[in-house]
Amino acid sequence: MPEPTADLSTEENQADAADRRKQGEFVRGVSGFRSAIGDADFPAEPGRYHLFVALNCPWCHRVTLTRNVLGLQSGVSMDVAFPGRTEKDDPAGENLWEFNPERVASLTGGPLPECTDETATGEGLRLVKQIYAAEGSDERSVPVLYDKKQKRIVNNESAEIIRMLNAHAAALGSTIAQETRPDLYPDDADLQAQIDVLNETIYTRINNGAYKAGFSSDQNVYAAAYEGYFALLAELEDRLGADGRPFLTGDSFTEADLRLFPTLYRHDPVYFVRMKLNGARILDYPNLWRWLCRVHALPGVAGSSSLIHCRQGYFGRSWNNVVPLGPFRPMPYPQAYAHPELAERQ
Template sequence: MTAQEIESGRFVRQANRFTDTITADGSSGHPAEAGRYRLFVSYACPWAHRSLIVRRLLGLEDAIGVGVVDPIRDERGWRFPEPDPVTGAGFLSELYLSTDPDYQGRYTVPCVWDTAAGRMVTNDFPAITTTMETQFTAWHRPGAPDLYPEPLRPEIDELNELVYTTVNNGVYRAGFATAQEPYEKAFDALFATFDRLEERLSDRRYLLGDAITEADVRLYPTLARFDAVYHSHFKCNLRRLVDYPNLWAYARDLYSVPAFGETTDFDQIKRHYYVTQRNVNPSGVVPKGPLIDWTAPHGRERLAGRGAPDGR
């Protein structure tokens, strides 16, 4: 976190620096091609987590390569456990600075590197998943879910905006606030949205009804981290996820899908937040708990929707 991200005690997320697009027809200068792009992620990062989920759900593992950074980040930024085999970089910062030598912001994941052009294309995390969903359709596996169906896009976009503002980024606005008023404002908005989502999920299996969509992909990473990190580390402690019957069952339902569960690494999540964010946890001590059974039966099958993918 940089000094520029705190204004009057309020956390303001930095703007995304690289926002070029990848298009199926190549009109952007970055054509969608199998094997051309490398997605850089951290299993600890919720914004990167969503890109891993979508890549797996759509069967794009062979079309889009992936590089994983170490969960512990220091003043040099994200580090590769070993030099990245494609770019040779030891730190993600090297790729940012080779694209823009004057770049001075944080080096964020997820981001996409164009191996043909030798430059960073985008670190615009909201666009990365929708790009995979709409521009890489030629490489979607047979039977892949339509995560961003055109008729539902206005509703998905509206729900995503609410969830981003009050939940995904809301936990950060609470956790990084340095004054009481902005903390309480973010706190109240977060739990007001949780109450709305709890009600919404009372009569539908997923946020939009029958099938998993981009909206579910965006909400899940925050839910996966909530009791392990945000409840205590970010002082979002009105209630735990497990205190919401519908939200908690819904989260376990998604976790049971391998694309969600097998990309959820609670060890890396906890080590990243508690060790890296010394402004919030000066000791760097990582808590052992909580003990939560994410594999417990969720019972969501009783709802009309049967939208889970085929287990990939």
């Protein structure tokens, strides 16, 4: 399999970023740790690497999806942060990811069982910020790929992490035989070119487009993101329907499908309201809905995230911290993802 490339062409243009933010545009920053498994300092070994994630975060969802579909649950360990950031009265400050398995979620009235303590550094750190601070960085984002032997951050760019996990799945301890394990970025130039084009378009208009719509405070920026998001959904609906292909590039599940899934998984129950993307549901696109159900049914996919974490994380950060309880029609989510026939009833 090819080695991960240094530039995956899916980062946001940082030109005039400060001015754009002042004018109300959401501008995503650039990740600062860009080493790779397979570099001289980071050989591919089972049990050596660790992921720090939050299950509500779609960029983390890319990584947990990859870990699960490649059978790396035992080869790459993982800690899960609480989906809500620290509050204003926290001694360390607000808006920080924390490992706090006892923290109570307002949605459920109790702790979330998926949340963990921090287990990789040997220090039981509470905050993701502290993991970065140990290396002199003021970054604070997840996901983080961490080397437990050297106590170093390897990489914090999700696009690169998923590529390297795929490239080194066997050496990292995949429990799935090579002949049955998905290859997310096959060694085929034409297919790679298709995946690369889809990745860039999906990132710009759907993955990051959802954030442009939901977190920008300028009406025109929001409108442009909204229109681009739904225009691409329509294009993907037609792509899947033109020849009845099960996945975006044909018969096989690839990185392009994996990178689209986290956003569409969140759309109906979360983004429709929270990101102001209320033009339509994925359920209103029959081919995309069936694709979403098809991907959700793949081994390991359903356990790679949690809509409870998503609801808590997104709505728990809204002005009143109240988390919506729906939708419940045509049935609650994620149970709806087991019913591809629902799109035919609309």
